[in-house]
Amino acid sequence: MSHEQYQSQLDALHECMIACNHCYDACLEEDDIAMMAKCIRLDRECADICAYLEQAISRGTPFISELAEVCAKICTECGNECKKHDHEHCQKCAEACMxxxxxxKKLVA
Amino acid sequence: MSHEQYQSQLDALHECMIACNHCYDACLEEDDIAMMAKCIRLDRECADICAYLEQAISRGTPFISELAEVCAKICTECGNECKKHDHEHCQKCAEACMxxxxxxKKLVA
Amino acid sequence: MSHEQYQSQLDALHECMIACNHCYDACLEEDDIAMMAKCIRLDRECADICAYLEQAISRGTPFISELAEVCAKICTECGNECKKHDHEHCQKCAEACMxxxxxxKKLVA
Amino acid sequence: MSHEQYQSQLDALHECMIACNHCYDACLEEDDIAMMAKCIRLDRECADICAYLEQAISRGTPFISELAEVCAKICTECGNECKKHDHEHCQKCAEACMxxxxxxKKLVA
Incomplete structure (x- = not known):
């Protein structure tokens, strides 16, 4: 099965999607929600592109390199934002994003 | 983290999404592709709803029960179709779907 | 083309998806963001299911009725929340949701 | 509303998504389905990225340029494949893709 060679990337994408969606969910419940607006926004961007790339890889897309390049950029920006916040969900999300x-980046040709 | 109580369902959804997308990809390469048209179609339906529900659960959707009910139905129909075909990817997909x-079904209120 | 019989529903889904995503985007910029948390959350739920159903109808899904039933419920809940807020984007979103x-509902068998 | 400046792109993405999904659906019913395998595959790739970008633009994503660049590439490859086939759904899809x-391309910085 050709998608098996991508197992470690599929795992990273899956964990990042879960972490971003959890961070989004938790940010919406925080008292300092006004501080978290950019984090909420980037969490959704990142969760959606990770979910997208996971599916694309597993269906044998011919566009892995192009999609992975965009995904790496979005993960980096989301991780940089999450890193700024002390909430445990933000710190965990930053790690998953990075x-x-x-x-x-290993998928970019 | 509230999504952790759903870990076994998230795993099942993730495995089913991967199996359906792999089956779709492999069906498109089969010599008897005309026999596989319904399988290709249901694989996409099933992969997409599983990917959707995975994200929805992890972002704390208030609609788990309703979405899980639809997902259970689509998984069952996809699994029933895959079961009819001897290809290994179809048999594995049928198992993941079931x-x-x-x-x-455990998520339906 | 079989999807043409669904033109009015495709249009409604598309307009609702755009309105929900715009409302989400605008809510994240509001001063009273703490008041908008539930609206932000439901906007995403609603945009995502509308986008999903639009695609599903246009690809000839066999599951229109089941998906439309869930979508109607999510649109109603999002519309009810948006209606509570005076922001123009919320009022417009409420209309699109309803x-x-x-x-x-016309697609539910 | 900031997404209104993108109205023509949103329309093009929406029409392309609908055309690709219809072409996918129709290809799966063709007698010469074996000839259409690549078209089926690219239709899904193209429908999914167009649906994705439509949502991303309407929610104010900061990543329009990067996503539009990938989308332009996928649309071009899908359009080039569709152009090869005489079926009316393929010809219409090719036009929508192009x-x-x-x-x-107008969205790429």
């Missing part, structure tokens, strides 16, 4: 950005 | 349908 | 809910 | 590719 790991995913590295995984995606 | 496991996911069971996981989804 | 119109879309009605359009979806 | 128009969408041009629209996307």
């Amino acid at each position: 790991a995913c950005a590295e995984a995606c | 496991a996911c349908a069971e996981a989804c | 119109a879309c809910a009605e359009a979806c | 128009a969408c590719a041009e629209a996307c």
